[in-house]
Amino acid sequence: MSWIVEEEGFDPGRVTTNGNKYMLGNGAIGYRGTLEEFDKDQLTATTLAGLYDKVGDQWREPINAPNGLSTRIVCDGEPLSLLTANDATHKQTLNIRNATFARETVFLTASGNRIELRTQRFVSMERLDLIVMKVEIRCANNCDLLVHTGIDGDVWDINGPHLEQYEAAEKEGVIGISAITHELRRTVAVAEGIVTDGEFEQACLKDDKTIKRAISIKCAAGVAYGFTKFVSVRFGEDRESVSDEAFASVRSAVSVGYEEHLNRHERQWERKWEQSDVAIEGDEEAQFALRYSLYQLHIIAPTASERVSIPARGLSGQVYKGAVFWDTEMFMLPFFLHSQPEVARNLVMYRVHTLDGARRKAAEYGYRGAYYAWESQDTGDDACTLFNITDVFTNRPMRTYFRDKQVHISADAAYGIWQYYEFTGDESVLLEGGAEAILECARFFYSYSYYKDEKLRFEILDVTGPDEYHERVNNNAFTNALVAKTIEIALRTLDLLEVKHPDEYRKLMEKLDYGNDLANLIRLFDDLYVPQPEADSLVIEQFDGYSKLEDVDLASLKTRILNKNEYLGGGNGLATSTQILKQADVVLMLHLFKGRYSREVKRANWEYYEPRTEHGSSLSSCIYALVASDIGYADWAYKYFLRTATIDLTGDSKQYVGTLYIGGTHPAANGGAWMAAILGFAGVHYEDGVVRINPSLPEQWQSIAFPLRIRGQSFNVRVTRNEVFIRAEAGNRSAVTFLVDGVHELAVEPGTSETLSASGQERGDGLAG
C-alpha cells in the first residue's frame, strides 16, 4: 500500500497542513485538500497557474478561483460539518497513484440519526479545466436532507480582493459564476453541472458571489443517494466567450460521465508513473516519501503550456506570490530532464517567454542584457519587493536584497536552458529564443562585472548568493562559478549556431548587436575570478571575508534569538555577522560542478559548512544529502534525504519569516528528494554524452529502480548493491554510453539489457583541475 496517504479522525489544527498534503492538481489548476463543507476560513483554494493580480500596492499574487466543489448538507435542519460535529468519525485518503481524493465521514445528529458521507474527487489530468467529484450519502434513519452545492465565490485572498463584478447565471441546469480580475481585467469563469442518482427537487440560489443548488432529498433509511459534480474552471480575455466555454465544457463533461473521465485521468497518471516512478526495495518509508514527492511535482508541472513554470509553493495557494524562483531550474528541472523532458522543455521555455521582463529588470538597474526576476510571474517582471520581510521587532518593512542582488538567477536560467539542450540534444529551444536568452544573460554578467585592475581579474561584486543571510557580498563562490558557466554556455551556444545554423547566428548577432560583446565575453571568461580551495584547509571561502565573520556554533546563535519568527538575515540579523548560513551555498556549487573537485575538497567543504548551515530553507537538506552521497557519508545523506522527502507529509517546515506566512507545498524539496535518490544514492550523472552511475545506496536499500530519458532515448535502470542493470527500450534510436563507478563503460544499444558490476562503496568522482 505504498500509494495511499490517509488519516483517520479530524483535527482542526491540521486543516491548513492537510490543505497542502492532500492537494490535487494537473499543472493548470491546484485544488487544496480541504473538505467540501469548508470555505475561505479553512483556506479552500482553486489556484490557477499563470493568472496573477495586484490590488493597490499590495503584493501581486495568483487569484483564487471560486470553489466549484462547495457542498453543505443539512439533515432535518441540522447542518453537517466536521468543523462543528461532535461525534463524527472521519477518514480521508489521497491516492497518489491515480491522484484521487476521497473522504468517508459519519455524522451523528442530535436526533440520533447516522449519516454517512462519501466523496471522491479528482482534478482531471486529461481535461485541464475540469474538476470532478462524486458524492454519496446514506442515512440510518429516514430524514429530510437539504444539500447546498454549487460555486462559492467568496474566496480566501491574501492580498485581495482580486475578483470583482461577479455575475452568476444558470443555463439549462448548468450554473456558473464569472468575475473580473482587478488589475488586468481578465475573466475567471467557473461553471458546474450536476448529475444526480435520481430525481430530486432542486432550486437555484444566488447571492453576491455565490450560486448554489438547494437539493431536497427525502431520504429513506439505508438507501444511498448521490450526485456527481463536473466543474470547469477557465480564464481569459473575453468575458462572454470564457463563460460560454466553461458552460460548454461542463455540458460536454456531463455527457462523458464520471467513470470515463476517471479512466482517462488514470491513464494519464499511469503514463506519468511509467516515466518517473522510482522503486526502492528495503525501505518502505523512503519509498513512500519519494513517491509522494514525485506526486507533488506531477500535480503542478505544466504539461500543456510553456508560458508558466512551477511556483515555489506550487499551486498550493497564493503564498509566495505564486512566483517562480530559481528553485525550478536548480531543484525541479533535474527530475523532469531525466524523466519527462517535454515538461522540462515547458519549464525552460517559460524563461524564453519572460526574457523581455528580464531585459526590463536589467535596464531598470542600469545594466544591459537580461536580469531575470527573482520572483517571476506571468510577464517576467520582478514581483519581489525591496522590502520583502517585516521586522518582528518594529513591525516595519525590512529592506532585503533578494530582488536587486541575487544575480545568480540569470545564470540559473541560462544553465537550465543549456541543461535542457544537453540532456535532450533538442536544439529547437535554442533556436526558438533560448540562444537569445543565454546571450542576454551572459551580456548582463559582463555588464554587471568589474575588473580589479590591481589583481588583473574580473570580479562579481555586491551579490546575494544562495545563502540569503549574507546579502551584498563580493565574489560569492557559487555565483562566480555559475557566471563563469554562463559565459562558457554563451560561447558554446555561439559556436553551435555559427557551425550548424549560420543564418540564425548572423541574425541573432545582428539583432542583439553582439559584436563587441563576444570579445568582452571571451575576456571575461579568461579573467573571471572564481574562488578556489584554500591551500591548507581545502575550504572554498563562501565569499570575500566570510572566514573573518564570527564563527559561532548554530546552537549558540539560537540562544540569542529573542522572537521565534525573527529573520536571521538582513541588516541586523543574528546570522548576518556570523558564519551561520541559511542553506547550501558552496556545497551546492560542489554538486553542480562535481567533476571539478576532488573528493578531499568536497569532504573538506561539506565538513566545514555542514555544522554552520541552519537549513532555514527547504532547498538545503537535499544538497547536503547529494554531496554526502558523493563523498561516502551515507548516514548523513540518508538523514538529509528523509528530511527533504517528508517535508510535505509531516508539514514540519518553517511557517513564518518575520511576520510573513510562507506555508504551502515545497516543490523544490520534492525535486530535491528525487535528486538525492537518483543523482545521490544511485549516483546518476549525465555529462558530455556519458551517463555515469556511481551508486552509494543507504544500508537498508536492496535496490533502487527508475526509468531514465537521455538524449531522447529511454532506459530502465536498476541499481543494487553490486550491480547496475540497464534496459534500453526497443524504440530507442541510438546507443548511449553508461559508465559505472568510473571504470565499467558500455554503450547500451536499443532493445538490449546490460548488467555492470558496481562496488557500491567509497569512491572519488574526479580530481580537481
Added chain:
Amino acid sequence: MSWIVEEEGFDPGRVTTNGNKYMLGNGAIGYRGTLEEFDKDQLTATTLAGLYDKVGDQWREPINAPNGLSTRIVCDGEPLSLLTANDATHKQTLNIRNATFARETVFLTASGNRIELRTQRFVSMERLDLIVMKVEIRCANNCDLLVHTGIDGDVWDINGPHLEQYEAAEKEGVIGISAITHELRRTVAVAEGIVTDGEFEQACLKDDKTIKRAISIKCAAGVAYGFTKFVSVRFGEDRESVSDEAFASVRSAVSVGYEEHLNRHERQWERKWEQSDVAIEGDEEAQFALRYSLYQLHIIAPTASERVSIPARGLSGQVYKGAVFWDTEMFMLPFFLHSQPEVARNLVMYRVHTLDGARRKAAEYGYRGAYYAWESQDTGDDACTLFNITDVFTNRPMRTYFRDKQVHISADAAYGIWQYYEFTGDESVLLEGGAEAILECARFFYSYSYYKDEKLRFEILDVTGPDEYHERVNNNAFTNALVAKTIEIALRTLDLLEVKHPDEYRKLMEKLDYGNDLANLIRLFDDLYVPQPEADSLVIEQFDGYSKLEDVDLASLKTRILNKNEYLGGGNGLATSTQILKQADVVLMLHLFKGRYSREVKRANWEYYEPRTEHGSSLSSCIYALVASDIGYADWAYKYFLRTATIDLTGDSKQYVGTLYIGGTHPAANGGAWMAAILGFAGVHYEDGVVRINPSLPEQWQSIAFPLRIRGQSFNVRVTRNEVFIRAEAGNRSAVTFLVDGVHELAVEPGTSETLSASGQERGDGLAG
C-alpha cells in the same frame, strides 16, 4: 562683556552640560567645568591627550586622571555642597579671554552661619602639566571649618577601570597619587602642593585611591581664609621618574606662585587671541558665540605635540573613545591653517606619525597603502568597532560600516597634509613623512578601486560617505571627488619632490617600491568617475541609485520613529531606504571644490539636499551655512551659522545614538562656526597663491575683522559692507595677492594697508568647467 560665560543659581540638571560648557584646557589636559565638591557621579574629569586604555573587550578610550582639585568643606560638622545645600546662592563664571573659571557660592548652614566660598582656577597654557586653583572662604560667624582637599583617584570611567595599583605618597608637604594603566602599564601621576594664607593645623589622610589634606581652620567672623593649590598631572613609562617629575613640578610651581603663573598663562592667551580673534560689529550674539567656539578650539589644540590631534569631543571626557575622526581635517584644520599654522602642523603631523596604523588597517582589509582609522587614537590603529551602535529595539549590537567603508578618511588625511603645505609653503611636513603618507593614501585608493570595463572608467565602490545613514554605496560623489583630489595631490607631490628634492624622491620611490603605482595613479586620475550635475536638474546624485530612494519629507519620516533614540541608519534604519541624509555630503563637496561649480549648480544642489538633511551630526549645519553664503542665501546662512556656533553654549545637541551616550563638546562645530564666519560671510578663499575675498555679511553685521596667516605672512583684515581693509604686518617677508569680489586684485606689500571696495552683494564664485 563679550568674554564671559556665566550662570547664577545651581541647577542639578545642568551639571553634565556645564561640565562641557565651563571646561578648561590647554591641549594636553582637559578639565571639565565641574565644582570642587563634585566627584565621579557629577562626571568630574581630567582628560589627558594621547593616553588611551582598554579593559577586556570594552572600548578603548582616554583615561581620566585623579582629580587634583577635589575640595570639600565642613562647617561646624555640616558639609557644604551645592548638591545638598538648601539655600545657597551660586554664581559661576568662565572668562574665555584668559581661560579662568571662577565660582562664588554662599552657603547658609542649619545653624544660621553664612559661608562665602570663592575659587578661581586655570589650566596653565604655559606649563602644560599644571592646574592651579585659589580658594577663599569667609564666614559670617565664628566657626570651625574643616577643609578636605587633595587628590581624588576614584574617577569616572565609561569602560574602565583603567587605573590600577594606586600608590599615594606625601613628601615634604606635597601629596601625590600614581597609578598604572591597565593595558599599556603607563604611569599616571598627580601631585599637589598647597600654599595657605596662614598657619593651619593639617593632617594627611589616605585611602585606596585618595590622598587628602584635612585642614582645620578656626574661623573668625568676617575674616577671609584661603589657600592655593598647584597640581601637576603627568604620564609616562617609568613610574618612579614620572612621579618624581610631578612632585618636582609642583614644588617649582609653588615657588613661582599663583599670580605669576596666572600672568604667564594670560600672556599665552593674549597671543592666541591676537592670532585668532574675530571681531563682529553689530551682532553681540554672533560675536560671543563665535569667540566661545574659538575658545573651545584653543583649549584642546595641541600646541606642543605632533603625536596627538583633536578628538571629536575634544578633551571633554572619555566620550567617543577620545578618538580623532575626519572632523579634524575637514572642520578644524581651516581655523588653524588661517590663524595658527604651527598648530595645524601638529595636527597633520599626527597623521604622519600614525601612518603605520593606517598601513596595518589597509593590509587587514587586503589593500595596499594607507587606510586611516575612522576612529584614531595613539597608534593609528582603528578604535572603531564593527558594531558601533546598539539597537534600541533588541539591545543587541548593530553592524555598522563606519570602520570598514568610510574610505574618504584617507583622502581627508592626504588633503589635510597638502592643505598645510599649500597654506604655508612649508615643505618640511612633506619631507618628514607627509609625502609618504600622501603616496600611501593614493596607493590605497588605487588598490580599492575597480575598473568598470563596460564604461571605461574607474569607480569607487562600496563606501560610506559623510551621510552615514547610507552605508555601502557606490560612487559617492563626495568620496570620488576627494579620491580624485588625493590622486592629484600624490602626483603633484611626486612632481614637487622630483624637481626640488630629487634625492628624497628617489629614496621614497625606492622605499615604497612605487614605480608601477605611479603609472597606475596616472591611469586612475585620467579615468576615475566623479559624478557630475544631472543635465536638467543640475543635481549631483549623492551616490548611484540615491535618486530612486523613497523621497519622503523629513517631518513624515520622523512620524515613523518608534523610539526617540533609535538610529536612523544601519541595515534597518528609517532613513536608510529614503533620501533623508544625516549631514552635508554633496554640499560639503561643493564647499571643498567651490571653484569648480557654477552658482546655478550650487543653488540646485543646496536646494535639493537642504530639506532632505536631518542634521543628525554637528558637522552639518556649518556646511549648509558656508554654501548658503556662497550662493547668496544670507538668511539661511545666518540661521545655520548660529546653530553651529551655539551648540556648546546651549548644550542642545544629540545626546544619544542608539543606547550610546555621545555628549561632550563639539570641536567640529566650533571650527565650523569659524568657517561659516570667515570662509562664508567674509568669503575668504585661498587657492593657488591668491586670497580671494567675496564678502556676504549678514544684514545686521557692520563689519567683521580678523587676523590671517597665509604662506607665513600675517595680515589683519576687516570687511565691511562696502570695503575690505587689509593690513600687512611690517615683519612680512613678501607680498600676497588679494582678490576681492573676483574683480579688485592687489598684491599687499609688507607693512602696508590697503582698502578695496566690495559689493557685499550677490556674486558667483566661478563657473564649472
